[in-house]
Structures are given as structure tokens and as C-alpha cells.
Amino acid sequence: xxxxxxxxxxxxxxxxxxxxxxxxxxxxxxxxxxxxxxxxxxxxxxxxxxxxxxxxxxxxxxxxxxxxxxxxxxxxxxxxxxxxxxxxxxxxxxxxxxxxxxxxxxxxxxxxxxxxxxxxxxxxxxxxxxxxxxxxxxxxxxxxxxxxxxxxxxxxxxxxxxxxxxxxxxxxxxxxxxxxxxxxxxxxxxxxxxxxxxxxxxxxxxxxxxxxxxxxxxxxxxxxxxxxxxxxxxxxxxxxxxxxxxxxxxxxxxxxxxxx
Amino acid sequence: xxxxxxxxxxxxxxxxxxxxxxxxxxxxxxxxxxxxxxxxxxxxxxxxxxxxxxxxxxxxxxxxxxxxxxxxxxxxxxxxxxxxxxxxxxxxxxxxxxxxxxxxxxxxxxxxxxxxxxxxxxxxxxxxxxxxxxxxxxxxxxxxxxxxxxxxxxxxxxxxxxxxxxxxxxxxxxxxxxxxxxxxxxxxxxxxxxxxxxxxxxxxxxxxxxxxxxxxxxxxxxxxxxxxxxxxxxxxxxxxxxxxxxxxxxxxxxxxxxxxxxxxxxxxxxxxxxxxxxxxxxxxxxxxxxxxxxxxxxxxxxxxxxxxxxxxxxxxxxxxxxxxxxxxxxxxxxxxxxxxxxxxxxxxxxxxxxxxxxxxxxxxxxxxxxxxxxxxxxxxxxxxxxxxxxxxxxxxxxxxxxxxxxxxxxxxxxxxxxxxxxxxxxxxxxxxxxxxxxxxxxxxxxxxxxxxxxxxxxxxxxxxxxxxxxxxxxxxxxxxxxxxxxxxxxxxxxxxxxxxxxxxxxxxxxxxxxxxx
Numbered sequence: 001x002x003x004x005x006x007x008x009x010x011x012x013x014x015x016x017x018x019x020x021x022x023x024x025x026x027x028x029x030x031x032x033x034x035x036x037x038x039x040x041x042x043x044x045x046x047x048x049x050x051x052x053x054x055x056x057x058x059x060x061x062x063x064x065x066x067x068x069x070x071x072x073x074x075x076x077x078x079x080x081x082x083x084x085x086x087x088x089x090x091x092x093x094x095x096x097x098x099x100x101x102x103x104x105x106x107x108x109x110x111x112x113x114x115x116x117x118x119x120x121x122x123x124x125x126x127x128x129x130x131x132x133x134x135x136x137x138x139x140x141x142x143x144x145x146x147x148x149x150x151x152x153x154x155x156x157x158x159x160x161x162x163x164x165x166x167x168x169x170x171x172x173x174x175x176x177x178x179x180x181x182x183x184x185x186x187x188x189x190x191x192x193x194x195x196x197x198x199x200x201x202x203x204x205x206x207x208x209x210x211x212x213x214x215x216x217x218x219x220x221x222x223x224x225x226x227x228x229x230x231x232x233x234x235x236x237x238x239x240x241x242x243x244x245x246x247x248x249x250x251x252x253x254x255x256x257x258x259x260x
Numbered sequence: 261x262x263x264x265x266x267x268x269x270x271x272x273x274x275x276x277x278x279x280x281x282x283x284x285x286x287x288x289x290x291x292x293x294x295x296x297x298x299x300x301x302x303x304x305x306x307x308x309x310x311x312x313x314x315x316x317x318x319x320x321x322x323x324x325x326x327x328x329x330x331x332x333x334x335x336x337x338x339x340x341x342x343x344x345x346x347x348x349x350x351x352x353x354x355x356x357x358x359x360x361x362x363x364x365x366x367x368x369x370x371x372x373x374x375x376x377x378x379x380x381x382x383x384x385x386x387x388x389x390x391x392x393x394x395x396x397x398x399x400x401x402x403x404x405x406x407x408x409x410x411x412x413x414x415x416x417x418x419x420x421x422x423x424x425x426x427x428x429x430x431x432x433x434x435x436x437x438x439x440x441x442x443x444x445x446x447x448x449x450x451x452x453x454x455x456x457x458x459x460x461x462x463x464x465x466x467x468x469x470x471x472x473x474x475x476x477x478x479x480x481x482x483x484x485x486x487x488x489x490x491x492x493x494x495x496x497x498x499x500x501x502x503x504x505x506x507x508x509x510x511x512x513x514x515x516x517x518x519x520x521x522x523x524x525x526x527x528x529x530x531x532x533x534x535x536x537x538x539x540x541x542x543x544x545x546x547x548x549x550x551x552x553x554x555x556x557x558x559x560x561x562x563x564x565x566x567x568x569x570x571x572x573x574x575x576x577x578x579x580x581x582x583x584x585x586x587x588x589x590x591x592x593x594x595x596x597x598x599x600x601x602x603x604x605x606x607x608x609x610x611x612x613x614x615x616x617x618x619x620x621x622x623x624x625x626x627x628x629x630x631x632x633x634x635x636x637x638x639x640x641x642x643x644x645x646x647x648x649x650x651x652x653x654x655x656x657x658x659x660x661x662x663x664x665x666x667x668x669x670x671x672x673x674x675x676x677x678x679x680x681x682x683x684x685x686x687x688x689x690x691x692x693x694x695x696x697x698x699x700x701x702x703x704x705x706x707x708x709x710x711x712x713x714x715x716x717x718x719x720x721x722x723x724x725x726x727x728x729x730x731x732x733x734x735x736x737x738x739x740x741x742x743x744x745x746x747x748x749x750x751x752x753x754x755x756x757x758x759x760x761x762x763x764x765x766x767x768x769x770x771x772x773x774x775x776x777x
Contacts, residue, residue: 025679058682059431116447116463118528121562121636128744130565133637134605150529152447176446176464177674178420209640209673227640227672 006078010071018070020047025064030057038065047071089236092136099143099239102248106145107238109138110162111171112153115185119175120151122207126171126231135230144235155189159196169203169238172221177210183219190220203241205234213259223259233259262618262659262704265714270722271623274575277725278582281733286586288533289540293765295757296452297541298322298335300503304387304769305339307350308470310456317350318504319453324358330365331759334766340380341365344372377766384768388548391510395549398513401481405490408438409696411631411656411664412492413688418443418675420462422472426479431678433483436685439492439516439663442476443675444468449499449528450753454508464675468495468505473512492516494554497542498524500534500754506542510549516595516663517546521583522576523556525737526745527563531752532737543587544773553589554663555580558599558632560743566601566636570616571720572742573598574623578725579733581624588776591626595663599632600652608709610651615713617659618704622714628662631655635671642669649684653691658698664688 012019026041028034035055042050047069058064090098099107111123125132127148129139138146147165149158162170172189174182186206193199199220206216207225216224223237237258243249299318311320325331325338342353345360357365367373415437417428422442429440443465448455458475459467466472477493484491494516497506502519509517521539524530546553557573557580564572577596584594598620602609620629633652638645649667656664666684668676704710728736740746 023679025677056682056686058679059434062431062678062682064679064682118446118449124563125636128563133603152450178463181463 004078005076007074008077009074012068018072019068020071021066021068023064023066025058025062027062029061030055030063034063035065038063038067042067042069046073089232090239092141092232095232095235095239096141096143103143103239103242103246106143107169107242108145108147108165108167109169109171109238110147110149110158110165110167111173112149112158113151113173113175114153114155114158114189115174115181116152117174117176117182117185118151120148120173122175122209123148123150123171123173126173126207126225126229126234131231133230135232137231138235141235155185155192158189159192159198162198162202163196167202168242169205170198171205171207171234174206174208174211177208182208182210183215186216186219186221194220203238205237207234216259225259229259262699263622263711263714265619265622265706265711266718270718274578274623274718274722274725275582277722277729278578280729281579281725282582282586285536285733286540289537291761292533292537293331293334293759293761293767294503294534294537294754295322295326295331295759296501296538297503297767298325298331298759299453299501300507300541300545301335301767301769302339302350303504303507304391305336305383306387309350311351311354314456316453316456317354321350321354321357324354326757326759328362328365332762333764334761336380336384336768337376337764337766340376340766343379344368344376377768380766381768381771384772388769388772391549394511394513398515399550401484402490402515405484405488407490407492408436409692410628411661411688411692412438413685413692414439414441414494414630414663414665415681415685416441416443416665416676418465420445420464420466421460422458422466422475423460425466426476428678428681429476430479430483432681432685433480433487433491435682436689437491437681438489439494440476440480441494441518441665442466442468442472444496449496449524449530452500452754452757454501454504468508470508470512473508473514477512477514494518497546497553498556499528500524500530500538500757502535502538503542503545506545506549506551510545510551514551516552516554517542518556519543519546519553520556520597521580522737522742523559525747525752526743527556527559529747529752531755531758532734532747532749533758534752534754537758539583540587541770543584543589544770546593547588547590548773548776550593552593552595552628552663553584554595554630555597557597558601558630559597561599561601562636564744565603566599567603567606567612569744570717571724573616574619574717574721575724575728576742577620577624578721579728581627588773591624592628594624594627595630596620596624596627597630597632600634600655600667601632601636603637604634604648605637610655611709612713613651613655614658614704615710616717617655617661618710619714619717621659623718629659630663630665631659631661632665633667633671635667638667638672640673645669645671646683646687650687650691653688654695656688657692657695660699 009016009018049070051068054066056064128137131137138144204221206221211224212226213224299322302318347353417425445462446464455467480491492515497517497519524535525532646669668680
């Protein structure tokens with residue numbers, strides 16, 4: 001049986017018009033020639049009906065462009081397969097109740113900004129009482145035992161504390177991404193976690209503004225959480241993961257809000 | 261001027277409490293020095309280079325003296341001794357002091373001691389005069405070219421490579437920036453030395469080095485002359501090398517420095533005794549060099565909640581002000597920090613943010629103030645993010661902020677692209693132009709939400725100051741009263757670099773700086 005193709009184009013103000021907006025800077029002074037360069041740049045991207053809406057002198061030698069154009073590409077939406085959502089994400093009270101009923105002990109989570117990274121904004125948003133955007137942090141969940149170790153924690157130290165606290169999950173936050181320092185540091189964490197026997201036993205989670213699930217998997221983590229992640233997303237993930245580990249939930253079950 | 265909201269007597273009470281809170285800390289500051297203060301002294305005598313393995317000479321020298329237990333008399337004294345031993349160069353001085361057996365380093369005959377001190381004092385006076393002449397050159401250029409209107413638009417460059425930073429800084433200046441901040445490489449605050457020379461590799465920023473300062477200031481001088489508008493430069497005098505950075509910055513004619521009496525303790529876990537001593541000497545240098553300091557209270561409300569912890573910002577500003585005044589800084593040099601950080605999903609946040617900014621203005625009418633943009637609740641929807649930043653632009657001009665760090669629409673994603681700065685500068689320019697004088701057109705009602713919130717926040721700030729005064733600053737920090745971060749007096753990094761002064765401790769620079777009241 002062949003699936004029905006479902007061709008998808010960008011939607012501007014009419015179905016299939018293919019209109020997109022983009023902005024970029026070219027390192028040339030603002031001039032008619034610069035605008036033509038922007039137009040050709042978009043043509044080289046395969047765009048048609050290019051309208052350079054704004055060409056702004058961002059500095060003497062730099063011009064900033066805002067462009068609308070038509071992208072004549074389409075993709076087959078039907079050919080995309082992502083895991084089906086089978087479990088609804090649980091709210092604060094429901095999730096606590098689920099832990100109490102099925103795990104019957106507090107779920108232990110240890111998190112830190114490791115390496116030289118000093119930016120705790122991400123780990124704080126997930127772990128601290130207050131949480132983020134109206135979504136409570138893990139410290140607030142009575143059935144979580146959450147430890148925020150702060151910033152600049154050496155990877156080896158995080159592994160040691162995770163073992164000492166018998167953590168169910170370890171959260172590594174990486175904000176600084178210059179020259180891929182987040183990847184190098186994350187790999188080093190996985191090495192330490194492997195040496196320490198955590199890998200495969202404890203859920204290893206990576207979070208940060210330039211992190212996604214695929215990158216986290218590639219680096220050896222169990223899951224990756226990117227921008228916009230709410231504490232409840234992490235809480236749900238960890239609980240389902242623990243349930244799967246103790247055989248109270250089928251492996252391969254997925255839930256709404258899980259990183260994809 | 262917004263408000264009254266609160267009475268002048270209440271503000272005087274807050275100032276008196278800040279004085280009471282900091283007094284015991286000054287006793288500690290007077291009786292101690294630190295290894296980094298002593299390195300600053302050596303730098304001021306012109307000791308600049310690096311030894312083998314790239315370690316700065318001032319570190320080699322101070323470490324040797326510290327190992328032998330000699331720093332308690334002051335590095336200036338031993339510098340003088342090395343000269344008397346016939347040292348031909350700083351490296352030679354290090355070697356001579358290191359090689360000398362302890363018994364050869366006992367006191368000299370009284371007349372010789374006095375002569376040594378006179379000689380070193382003379383050299384220090386000349387070095388201070390040289391610094392002052394460099395500062396005067398900066399002032400002359402600034403007076404000649406003039407500055408943009410306030411709020412001064414402050415933007416950040418952070419490429420990691422000083423030469424790329426220069427390109428970005430020039431572009432930002434051309435787009436209207438008044439102040440350029442070069443972000444430091446992550447974790448530089450924890451290095452117990454100042455890296456040397458021009459640097460092209462950094463993480464999340466560029467190393468603060470004296471040479472990098474020179475390169476950037478020179479580029480901005482050139483750009484300022486071209487634009488006929490003086491563009492200011494700022495960096496970070498914080499961490500384990502607060503005073504050394506202050507010196508390097510003063511020497512290279514920087515205009516501002518991020519410099520906070522408590523930031524390192526709370527957010528970098530640097531030992532509090534160490535920080536209190538270091539901040540004092542660094543601020544003495546800033547006072548002499550006409551550097552505007554930027555304090556870091558905005559950080560409290562990125563860790564703690566901005567609505568709940570608003571009072572900690574006010575309380576800390578009074579404490580920072582007291583530390584600054586006691587180090588000789590004038591009101592015009594106090595860029596007291598605060599920010600637009602309340603969760604935008606709450607109702608009435610524009611009113612709450614106005615209330616807080618107006619309250620800060622009311623408490624510190626003669627300070628330039630440093631206003632920080634939203635960061636904590638930034639979302640990656642750049643269009644919303646941009647609108648959010650524009651609200652901070654409005655509050656900044658409404659409350660006459662002297663310095664405004666502009667929000668970037670790509671905050672929470674990556675270090676700003678060149679165009680992000682341009683977009684932020686263009687809209688800040690629009691808001692500042694459009695709403696200038698709005699504070700004189702609208703009187704805030706004394707019985708309304710803005711005034712009531714200001715009174716509520718101020719009352720809590722006063723209560724926190726009362727608590728710090730009765731229990732002591734150390735205890736208050738220990739309880740996590742500021743930024744929800746708890747620190748112990750003997751915890752953190754750098755305590756081993758704190759040294760009790762000997763009765764004959766000698767620091768001619770401190771003598772000169774303290775005499776310039």
C-alpha cells in the first residue's frame with residue numbers, strides 16, 4: 001500500500017503561495033548594487049519573486065536586508081514519520097500522584113551547569129522552586145528530590161554527587177556554545193558518567209539553547225531539551241523513564257511534550 | 261523627578277543603615293591586603309611582562325613573596341628592597357628576592373628604611389601622575405567630541421577574538437552605540453592572574469587583558485573622531501583580579517567598569533573577605549581615574565524572582581553606594597544596576613517595572629544608574645522579544661537612566677549578530693527620541709498602583725537593611741538574602757590570598773589614593 005502524498009508549501013496569505021520572509025546581513029555598504037546582491041543571493045537560494053523589503057545601513061560596511069520571496073519547494077508531509085503521542089503529559093498534581101502510586105519514593109534529580117559555563121539561567125528555570133513561565137520547577141514537586149548544584153561544576157564532581165544521592169536523572173545544562181565548547185564538555189561528561197557507571201543506569205539529560213534531542217543522542221545522552229522547555233516537560237520525561245526502568249511502563253511509550 | 265512615594269527621612273534612614281552595615285567590614289579591609297592588591301601595586305610600578313611558561317611577572321613576584329610570608333609588609337616595600345639589592349629588571353628583582361635567604365631580608369637600619377620608603381613613594385607619585393595624565397587625555401577627547409544623549413545606549417561584543425571585536429564595536433558605534441562592552445571569556449573571574457597580550461581565543465567572550473584594552477580603546481578613539489561623538493568602552497573589574505583589572509583599565513583609559521562589592525561573592529563564589537578588600541582598592545582606582553562603575557544588582561532578579569526580590573535590589577544599591585562613597589567615588593560615577601525582569605506573563609508588568617525604576621531614581625537622584633534589559637523570561641520568538649525590549653527602552657527614557665544596556669531580540673539563542681545590535685539601536689533611538697520628557701508630562705498619582713508598589717518594595721528593602729544592620733552583612737549573605745545565594749565567610753575561592761597587614765605595611769599608592777578625598 002502506498003501512502004497518499006501530501007505536498008506541503010509555505011503559507012503566506014494563500015494556500016501554496018510559498019511565501020517566506022528572511023533577514024540577513026551582507027558585508028557591503030548600502031547601495032543599489034548591494035540591494036541587487038541581496039536579490040541575487042536569494043535567487044541563488046532558489047527563491048523567486050524576490051522582494052527586498054528593507055535594505056538598512058547597519059554600519060558603514062554592512063547592510064541588513066529583510067526579504068520576502070517565494071520558495072518553490074514542497075515536501076511530502078505524509079512521508080514524515082515521528083513517534084505517535086500515546087501518553088498525555090500530566091499536570092503537577094497528577095504527576096506527583098503518579099510517582100506516589102507507582103514509584104512510591106521521591107524521584108532524585110541532580111543538575112548543574114558543568115565545565116566553565118557560568119550561566120545558570122537554564123538549570124535554574126528547570127530546577128528552582130519558582131520554575132519558568134508559570135510552570136513550577138522540580139524543587140516544588142513534593143515527590144521530586146531535586147538538587148541544583150549551580151555553575152562551573154566539574155563533570156567528575158557531578159558524577160560523584162549523582163552516585164552519592166542515588167540519582168534517577170542527571171541534568172547537564174550548557175549555555176555557552178562558542179566554538180562548540182558545549183559539545184566538548186558534554187562528551188567529557190559522558191566519558192565521566194560511563195566511567196562512573198551511570199550510563200545506561202541513570203537518565204542523562206542535556207539542556208540548553210542550542211541543544212536538541214538529536215544532538216543529545218549523538219553526544220551519548222538519553223534525551224535533549226532545547227529552548228522553551230518547561231520544568232514539567234523534564235519532570236514528565238524523568239518519571240516515564242523511571243517507570244520504564246522499573247518495568248511499570250512499556251519501553252518505547254511516548255508522551256506529549258517529549259523531546260523529538 | 262518621579263514620586264515622592266516615600267519620604268526623604270526614609271531614604272536617609274536607608275543610607276544610615278548602609279553605613280552601619282559596612283562599618284565592620286571597613287575595619288577588616290583596613291587591616292588586610294590581598295595577593296591581587298599587591299600585584300596591582302607591582303603593575304603600577306610598571307612591571308608588566310611575562311616570565312617563562314607565560315606567567316605574569318607580577319604573579320611570579322607576589323607568589324614568591326607570599327610563599328616566604330613577606331607580603332604582609334607590602335609588595336611595594338620588597339620592590340624597594342629589590343631595587344636596593346641592585347635589581348636591573350623586574351625579572352631580576354624576582355630572582356634576587358627568591359634567591360635571598362630569609363635572614364638576609366630582615367629590617368634595614370632605620371635611616372635606610374626611611375630612605376627606601378621615600379624613594380619608592382617618589383616613584384609611586386610619578387606613576388600616579390602618569391596615570392592621571394592619561395586620564396586627562398581621555399577627558400579632553402570626551403570634552404572635545406561630546407557624548408550622545410542619555411540614556412547612553414550600551415551594547416555588547418563577544419566574539420572571543422579582540423580583532424573581530426574591534427570590527428563589531430566599530431559597526432555598533434556607527435549604528436549609534438554610546439558604550440561598547442567587551443564581554444569576558446567565561447570563567448575569567450576565577451583566574452587568579454590577568455592574561456597577557458592580545459588574545460584571539462575565548463569562550464563566550466574575549467579575555468580582559470591590558471593589551472586588549474589598549475587595542476579596543478585605540479580603535480574607538482579613531483571611530484569617535486570619525487563620528488564626532490565620543491564612544492565609551494567598558495569591561496569587567498570583578499572576580500579574583502578586581503583591582504588589577506581596574507588598574508589596567510584605568511591605564512588604558514577605559515570609561516566604565518562593571519564593579520560590584522558583592523557580585524563575586526554571590527555569583528562566582530569568591531571568598532567574601534577577599535572580595536571586600538579587592539573591591540575597595542579597585543574602587544579607589546576607579547575614583548582616581550574618573551571611571552563610572554556599573555553594579556550588578558540586576559543579577560539578583562535573574563536568580564531570584566524579579567517580583568518577589570525587588571527589595572533586595574534596592575537594599576543592595578544602598579550598600580553598594582556606601583562601599584563606593586567610602587572608596588572616594590562620586591555620585592556621577594555610580595551606575596547602580598537594576599533591570600526589566602518581571603515575568604511578562606503577569607498582569608501590569610509595565611506599571612511594576614516603571615514603579616521599580618522610578619523608585620531607584622527617587623533613591624539615587626544624582627547617580628547615572630545602569631538599566632539592564634529582560635533576559636530571564638526571553639523567548640526565542642524574536643518578534644515578541646523585540647517588542648519586549650522596546651518596553652524597557654520606554655521605561656529607561658521615562659526614568660532618565662544614564663546607561664541602558666539594550667536588549668537583543670536573539671537573547672536566549674546566541675551571542676548577538678551584527679544586525680541584532682543594529683535593530684536594537686534603531687528602536688531604542690526611536691523610543692528615546694519619541695518619549696523624551698515624558699516624565700515631566702505625567703505625574704504619577706500617589707495613591708495608585710505604581711506608588712503603592714514602590715512603597716511596598718521600599719519598606720521591605722528597609723526591613724532587609726535593618727536585618728543586615730542587626731545581624732551583620734556576613735550573616736545576611738549566609739542566609740541567602742541576596743539573590744537567593746548563600747555563602748559562608750570562609751568559603752569560596754581566594755581566601756588563601758588574604759593577608760593580615762604587618763604594622764609596617766607599606767603601600768604608597770593606597771596612601772596617595774586615600775589622601776585624595
